[in-house]
Amino acid sequence: MEGESLQGETLGKITHQNHDGAPTKMEVDKLSAFYGSKKAVSDVSLAFRQNTVTAIIGPSGCGKSTLIRCLNRMHEVSPGGRIEGRVLLDGTDIYTEDPVSVRRRIGMVFQKPNPFPTMSVYDNVAAGLKLNGMRKRAVLDEAVIRSLKQAALWDEVKDNVHGSGNRLSGGQQQRLCIARALAIQPEVILMDEPCSALDPIATAKIEDLIFDLQKTYTVVIVTHNMQQAARVAEYTAFMYLGELIEYDRTEKMFEQPTQKLTENYITGRFG
Amino acid sequence: MLRGTRNPGRTFSARLRRALDLGFLSLTLVVALGILALLSAFIIVLFRAADLSIVHYGLALLGESTWAPGVNKLGLLPFIIGTLLTSAIALVIAIPFSLGIAVSLSELAPRWIAEPLGYIVELLAAVPSVVFGLWGIFVLIPFMRTTIDPLLESWNNGADRLFHASIPLFTGPISGSGVLTASIVLAIMIIPTISAISREALRAVPETQREAALGLGATRWETTRMSVLSYARIGIVGAIILGLGRAVGETMAVTLVIGNSDFIPTSLFSQGQTIASLIANEFLSNASSPLAASAFLYAALVLLLITLLINIGARLLVYRLVKRTGGGAIE
Numbered sequence: 001m002e003g004e005s006l007q008g009e010t011l012g013k014i015t016h017q018n019h020d021g022a023p024t025k026m027e028v029d030k031l032s033a034f035y036g037s038k039k040a041v042s043d044v045s046l047a048f049r050q051n052t053v054t055a056i057i058g059p060s061g062c063g064k065s066t067l068i069r070c071l072n073r074m075h076e077v078s079p080g081g082r083i084e085g086r087v088l089l090d091g092t093d094i095y096t097e098d099p100v101s102v103r104r105r106i107g108m109v110f111q112k113p114n115p116f117p118t119m120s121v122y123d124n125v126a127a128g129l130k131l132n133g134m135r136k137r138a139v140l141d142e143a144v145i146r147s148l149k150q151a152a153l154w155d156e157v158k159d160n161v162h163g164s165g166n167r168l169s170g171g172q173q174q175r176l177c178i179a180r181a182l183a184i185q186p187e188v189i190l191m192d193e194p195c196s197a198l199d200p201i202a203t204a205k206i207e208d209l210i211f212d213l214q215k216t217y218t219v220v221i222v223t224h225n226m227q228q229a230a231r232v233a234e235y236t237a238f239m240y241l242g243e244l245i246e247y248d249r250t251e252k253m254f255e256q257p258t259q260k261l262t263e264n265y266i267t268g269r270f271g
Numbered sequence: 272m273l274r275g276t277r278n279p280g281r282t283f284s285a286r287l288r289r290a291l292d293l294g295f296l297s298l299t300l301v302v303a304l305g306i307l308a309l310l311s312a313f314i315i316v317l318f319r320a321a322d323l324s325i326v327h328y329g330l331a332l333l334g335e336s337t338w339a340p341g342v343n344k345l346g347l348l349p350f351i352i353g354t355l356l357t358s359a360i361a362l363v364i365a366i367p368f369s370l371g372i373a374v375s376l377s378e379l380a381p382r383w384i385a386e387p388l389g390y391i392v393e394l395l396a397a398v399p400s401v402v403f404g405l406w407g408i409f410v411l412i413p414f415m416r417t418t419i420d421p422l423l424e425s426w427n428n429g430a431d432r433l434f435h436a437s438i439p440l441f442t443g444p445i446s447g448s449g450v451l452t453a454s455i456v457l458a459i460m461i462i463p464t465i466s467a468i469s470r471e472a473l474r475a476v477p478e479t480q481r482e483a484a485l486g487l488g489a490t491r492w493e494t495t496r497m498s499v500l501s502y503a504r505i506g507i508v509g510a511i512i513l514g515l516g517r518a519v520g521e522t523m524a525v526t527l528v529i530g531n532s533d534f535i536p537t538s539l540f541s542q543g544q545t546i547a548s549l550i551a552n553e554f555l556s557n558a559s560s561p562l563a564a565s566a567f568l569y570a571a572l573v574l575l576l577i578t579l580l581i582n583i584g585a586r587l588l589v590y591r592l593v594k595r596t597g598g599g600a601i602e
Contacts, residue, residue, distance in 0.1 A: 077485060079382070104488035114479040118501045127497060128487040177483070184487065 016234035016250065022049040025218040026071065026106075026188055031085035033066045033075055040066040042242040043085070048188075048235075053210060053219040055233035055250065057226060059265065063242040064222045065111075068190050071220060072106040073099040089188070104132070107181035109191045113173035115165040115180070121148075122161045124176055128184035143183050150216075151179035152209050171202025178209065182217075189213060191221040195228065207232050226266060230254055238262045317572045323565035332569060338533040340553075340563035347570050349535045353543040354577065356536065357450055357525065358518040361457035365514060368458075369465035370500075370507070376466070377473035378495050389470065396463035404527030407456045412528060415455075416447030420540060423451075442538045446530065451539040453529035457521055461514035468513060472506025473499055505589050512585040519578055522547040546574040 026048040033041035041063040048054050056064045069075040070083055073094060086093045094102045115124050125144045126134075134140060144161070148154040153175040157168070165176055174194060181189060191210065195203040210232045213219050223229050229236050230250055237247040238261075246253060246262045257263045264270055318325070324332065324345060335346025372392060376385045423441035431437050441451075476499050484494040500507070530542025531552050544552070550567055558564035 072486070074482065074486065077482070100488050100490055102488075103486055108482075108486035110479055110482055110486070112479055114477075114483040116480070116483065116498055116501070118504070127484075131487060131489050131493055131497070180483075180487065 018249075019049050019052045019234060020249070022051060024048065025050040025090065026220075027088040027091075028067075028071070029086040029088060031067070031070060031083060031087060033063070033070050033083045034080070035066075035078065036080035040242055041070065041083075044239075044244045046237055046244060046247050048218055048220055050218050051214050051216075052235060053214045053221060053233040054235040054237065055229035056220065056222045056237045056239060057224065057229050057265075058239035058245075059270065060224065062239040064239050065192050067239065068192050068220060068222045071188070071190055072103050072108055074103070074108065104128070104184055105186055106188045106190060107184065107186035109174070109178050109181055109189065109194045111193045112197050113170055113177050115168075115173050115176050117164075117166050119165065120162045121157050121165045121168075121176060124165050125179045125183050127180060132184065144179075147179040147183040150182050150213075151175045152205060153179055169202070171198050171205060174198060174202070174206060175209065178206070182213075186217065188218045188220065191219065193222050193224065196224070203228075226254075238265060240265070314572075314575070317568055317575065321565050321568035321572050323562055324569045325565075327562060332566065333573070336535055338549075340557045340559055340566070343560065343562055345563060345566035345569075347546070347566070347573060349533055350544050350546045350549045350570060351573065351577075352535055353450065353529070354519060354545040354547070354574070356543075357454045357457055357529070357545055358515060360451070360454035360539070361461060361518045362511065362515055364455065364458035365462045365465055366511060369462050369469060369510070369514070372462070372466040373469035373473055373507075373510075374495055374500070377470045378499060379491060389467075392463050392470075393467050394463075396467055400460065400521060400524040401527075403456055403460050404524035407452065407524060407528035411452055411456060412447035414447075415452050416445055420445040420447065420451075424540075439538045441540060443540045445540055446542065448528050448530040449540050449542045450529065450536045453525045453543070453545075454539075456524050456528050457518045460521060460524060461517050464517055465510045465514040468510035469503070469507045472503040472510065475506065476502045505592055508585065508589055508592070512581065515581055516578060519581065520547055520574065522551045526551050546570050546577075 024047045028044055028046050031041060031044045032039060044067060056067060058064045066075060069078075071087055075081045075083060076099070083095070087095060089102070089105065094106075116127065119127065122144055123130075125147050126140045129140060129143055134143075145154065148157060148161075153172060156172060157163075157176075165173065168176060174197075178189075178194075194210075195206050198206065207228060210219060210221060214234075221229075221233065233250050235248070236250040236253045238245045238253065238257075238259075240261055246257060246259045248258075253262065254266055257266060328335075328345065332345055332347045333351065334348055335344070336348040337344040337346045338349060339345075376389050376392070380388065420441070424445065427438055427441040480498045480502050481494055484498040489497060525545050526548040529544060529548055531544055531548060532542035533544055533549075534541075536543040550571060554564075554567045558567055
């Protein structure tokens, strides 16, 4: 998938490999999310297929970030955050399980790169494994190198893995955070506008990376950038005012949306 | 096109604003330099007032352990030891409590309890030290004499037997007052200071740092340890140094509970004296000769120097922390 070719052109050329037959990895079932008494997500149901990238798009404040934070129980960390409904991972409701172990199976990459500033590149990537009690140097080494390679950062940091992560550029820091999330080998990776703080070149690198990640992981990405959704995601969900308006294959969404709201948003009439 | 000549009012106001700006700059500069002048004046006056004993004894007073102003024996060692010992013990007691309070208030406690407790902690930091001293006399000293000290003494005896040694920690006559009691009062006095400032440092840690750890499947304790405390470590070091500064210079509360004995403490039960309590207790009554009087000012100079060294040490520590990890946290 060539990032540049789609910029500003018609979105008609998108062709993702078809995974319509792939099993459901995660399923959101009649989910509503609240901050105190304020409802941010309203009765949303949708399913994420295994080894695919699904984008959640929509204007600011539509609840897309809240929705993705419900998928690994980060929403309940926010003051007043609570949910109704179910979120299933391989058929089991994650809200009946321990949130800590849920988050080890469902990794997350945040809007702003947030590496641990007091740790080296190596320790950042190894942090999750060390939390799990892993102390064996050889295992850690292997995991750190594998994750940094998967995150397409290895070549840029291999000479200084024990140096501070602070000296990296914003894009490198975000790839470091992706490597950190990959190191504990989660099954699902959630990304909350992972490129919103990055320049176009860094963004293109991360998009390529996201596209590759679906071979191993199930990826859900929140983005306000429709071209980005078109480039990386096979499926797209459009949210507006807390509700799921439309959810379909990305090319279908962009070419023949069934809802007027979706069409207006995609054609830039509001947003 | 808008030249000043065409609009004299505008030029005037621009000039006025520039003049005011210059005035503002110079005024703040004068005030800032005033601090420097004050400190220099302070040191010069202390030096001049202490010069008799400095010339007479040189640095020997620092290592001399006998204090008898009547016969011009003016050793300061007991007070230097008293100061450093009480402050060090106070820190050892205060740090775990303070960090526990700060973490609880900033990370764990629900808001409705953390807010009022935070105010109370800040309020405690503002209690006048003489009040702590009186509490020490009426509550802590009797409690130490009847309960804590005997307990520690029997523990010490047990340890002595176990290791076939005489450990000089909790031995000697029990009076309730003394080095340990003073240290505890100091610890209680600096806990609010260290907690309040550490809490601010913890609060300044960005939410994204907590999310990073939580997102990796960290528990709340693991999040606090791996992300929050380590991000805020420089602010916490600063809080501890401020607390230490308060302990080193604290006068009133210590004077009331340390027992005011001019000898080097032989155990933590010993009565003793700090530099600050020495000056407060004895300057008026014991400055019997010009030489003795100047020795008190020598002591004051030493206290100033200790404070200064602690601050320099803290700066170096922070500098090394920042350098080793490349900064990134609050400085």
